[in-house]
Amino acid sequence: MKIEFFHDVVCGWCxxxxxxxxxxxxxxxxxxxxxxxxxxRNDREMISKWGSLEGAKEQILQHWESCSAFEGKSxxxxxxxxxxxxxxxxxxxxxxxxxxxxxxxxxQEAHWDMFDVLQRYHLQEAKNVGDIDVVKEAITxxxxxxxxxxxxxxxxxxxxxxxxxSLLALNYGVRSIPTxxxxxxxxxxxxxxxxxxxxxxxxxxAVNLE
Numbered sequence: 001m002k003i004e005f006f007h008d009v010v011c012g013w014c015x016x017x018x019x020x021x022x023x024x025x026x027x028x029x030x031x032x033x034x035x036x037x038x039x040x041r042n043d044r045e046m047i048s049k050w051g052s053l054e055g056a057k058e059q060i061l062q063h064w065e066s067c068s069a070f071e072g073k074s075x076x077x078x079x080x081x082x083x084x085x086x087x088x089x090x091x092x093x094x095x096x097x098x099x100x101x102x103x104x105x106x107x108q109e110a111h112w113d114m115f116d117v118l119q120r121y122h123l124q125e126a127k128n129v130g131d132i133d134v135v136k137e138a139i140t141x142x143x144x145x146x147x148x149x150x151x152x153x154x155x156x157x158x159x160x161x162x163x164x165x166s167l168l169a170l171n172y173g174v175r176s177i178p179t180x181x182x183x184x185x186x187x188x189x190x191x192x193x194x195x196x197x198x199x200x201x202x203x204x205x206a207v208n209l210e
Contacts, residue, residue: 001030001201004181006037006165006174009095009118009129012060012067012077013191017178018116020194028201034111036100036165037177040091057082057089064123070191081126090122090130098135100161101153105144117141 005021007014021032040046043053050056061079068077082089095118103111117138121127127134139149152158172181180188180197186204188197 001028002033002183003030004033004035004172004184006035006169006177006179006181007115008037008039008092008177009099009115010090010092010122011039011177012064012123014178015076015119015123016067016071016191017180018112018119020192020197021180022112023194024197024201028198032108032112034099034103034108034115035168035181036096036162037169037174037179038092038096038162038166039177041093042091043088046089046091053088060089067191076124078124078126082123085126085128087128087131090128093130094132094135095122095129096162097153097158098138100158101149101155102142102144104152104157104161105149110142113142114138 003021003024005017007017024030025032040049046053046056050059061083064077064079064082068074068079071077098118099111099114102114118129118135121134121138122129127137129135135153136146136150139146169179172179172187174181174187176189178191180192182188182201182204188200192200
């Protein structure tokens with residue numbers, strides 16, 4: 001079974017979904033394939049979506065509150081830290097480039113590891129993942145050679161792969177994230193807890209636990 005996980009580093013709901021998928025993969029024979037779905041790529045798109053950069057942060061932090069309540073873990077979302085941080089809420093482009101570079105260099109698991117590190121920086125440590133210096137911290141933490149990694153990160157290959165992910169999302173009908181696409185045909189369009197996801201996969205006939 002294959003699950004394609006459409007996500008963005010700056011998405012709180014994706015932050016909840018990632019560890020659930022790791023737990024699923026540990027128990028079930030499933031291949032998780034990571035697909036980037038960048039919500040906004042620059043300040044202009046942020047303003048178009050949220051009205052202003054200042055308004056974006058406050059509205060998105062309200063989403064974080066909903067995410068935290070849904071997950072039921074008070075220590076994973078640093079809402080106060082992000083509210084007090086002296087930067088606007090970041091768009092997801094640079095972080096997406098980093099995850100795709102990791103994928104090119106190390107495959108799907110490397111993409112996932114970079115995604116999880118950057119999400120931790122963003123949602124738990126209230127760091128600016130739109131800042132290349134923060135991305136460099138993740139590059140160092142994951143033991144990449146920085147110059148080589150950055151060459152890949154800003155390459156045409158990464159740009160083309162991100163565009164391919166956008167086209168794939170359009171073809172599947174992905175409109176929001178997280179979205180899980182099971183075996184290229186079944187779409188799960190919302191954050192799903194572990195047992196609910198297992199039940200859904202069984203009901204779809206994608207997995208047999210007997």
